[in-house]
Amino acid sequence: MINAVKRLRSVCLLAVATCLTPGAAWAADIAVLCSQGLKTVVEDLAPQFEAQTGDHLVVAYDTSALLKSQIEAGKPFDVVVLTPPLITALIQQGKVADGSATTLARTGLGLAVKKGAVRPDITTAETLKHALASAGSVAYSTSGVSGSMFSAALQKLGIADEVKAKAKPVPNGLTGDVVVHGEADLAVQLMPELMSVSGVDVVGPFPADLQSYVVLTGGVSTSATDKARAEAFLAFLKKPSVAAVIRQKGLEPS
Structure with missing residues (x-):
């Protein structure tokens, strides 16, 4: 009986420790459709974002026009990075959340x-x-x-x-x-x-x-699995510390 209680206590302590470990219990995949214009930036910064949050970025790259077509055809996503007119069109179609558009950079x-x-x-x-x-x-x-x-x-x-x-x-x-x-x-x-x-x-x-110049703007899907996580990724790309990487990759931060 004592051994059983000890085992139960150990399990509970392990569960508590896991919950208190940042990102460990609540990690999730974030599906990102990203214009090729921001590809080098995202590839460079993805490990940093994942280390900070515990979440995992699943990113697909293509031209803005082709990504918009994929979204219109039903491709699921949490975050998208396109040119402003295309983001606006997707907002009007109800595929990107109104108010989520975030200007990231231009090139x-x-x-x-x-x-x-x-x-x-x-x-x-x-x-x-x-x-x-x-x-x-x-x-x-x-x-x-x-x-x-x-x-x-x-x-x-x-x-x-x-x-x-x-x-x-x-x-x-x-x-x-x-x-x-x-x-x-x-x-x-x-x-x-x-x-x-x-x-x-x-x-x-x-x-x-x-x-x-092409301006690159991010937006959050109206069907995002977790809108808070999607918004957190866009907020991460706007951090002052990220600006240096954006410049290094041939863009100008907004």
Whole structure:
């Protein structure tokens, strides 16, 4: 009888200790659908968030447009990071909670070459024009916002038809991968997307007079498994300590 009481006491003490261990008893998965523009940031910071909370991030990356389509097709999620117009559209559809939209960062277009290749001068509109016109092929995204931004820049430079005639359209994924595989000489995409490809050298951002920016905004699903946990992840990405990582990855914190 005494042994049974001792065993019961030990079990109770273990249960109490487990409950008092941060995150141990209440850990959960948080499903995140994230624009590729914030991929390098989330990959870098995920272990820190998980260590602090005990929760586990299950993240899927793609272009904002494709992620929105997946959500509209019924893909479940807790947190989504897209461009503001797409977040607004999902709020109107009742898929993202009204009032949950959180501006996280912004980033602009950049250009990359295969690692070790000669880096063209793109510091001015004229030198960028020369680099694009003289390249054998330029890879650019057709599903993300960067594609329309690139098209606008080409129009300003007056070489849209010339470049598009020899361009390598990329319907999804990273344009840097196309350059790594030798299918194009230059890759154009958002700076953090280019920086996420290990086989390229990022030449730099477009010059200011040709630059456009993509704002990345987070939102919480109206069907989130645990809205408080989802909100906690977005709050984590807004911490002052996270700003340095955001800048390091080619974005500007908001």
